[in-house]
Amino acid sequence: MSAAGWFIVLLALVGANLPFANQRLFSVVSLKTTKKSGWIRIAELIVLYFVVGALGFMLEARAGNRFEQGWQFYAVTFSLFLVLAFPGFTFQYLVKRR
Template sequence: MSAAGWFIVLLALVGANLPFANQRLFGVVPLRAQKKSAWWRIAELIVLYFVVGAFGFLLEAQAGNRFEQGWQFYAITFSLFVVFAFPGFAWQYLVKRRVA
């Protein structure tokens, strides 16, 4: 696998966990609520999937061999993106924290 391929995998891993890593929208925009709702996190996850996918297509086109993809490709890559998000999900929702 080329360096660009590994870079996309690493970018997908970071992008999938970003919604769960903080209480800001896309890590930048502060929200009024103290804690971000699950719906905001799901929306962020979907948007970041398309951002990472667009960046992957950009790198693939730059390499000169862009291939057409069917619905199966998108179903599998979105499923993989959701699996990549599991560490952030577990940290945000499943890890018990001490109440100070």
């Protein structure tokens, strides 16, 4: 696997956990509420999936060997993105805080 492939995997890991890392929208915009709702986190996760996918598409096209992908590819990569989000989800919702 090339360095660009590992870069995309690392970027996907960071992007998948970013919605759960803090209470800001995309880690930039502060919200009026003290806690982000689950729906906002899901929307952020979907947007970040497309951002990481676009960067991966751009790197693949730049390398010169862009391949056509079917719906199966996107279903599998989105599922993998959700699996990569598990550590952030666990920290945000399952870890008890005193």
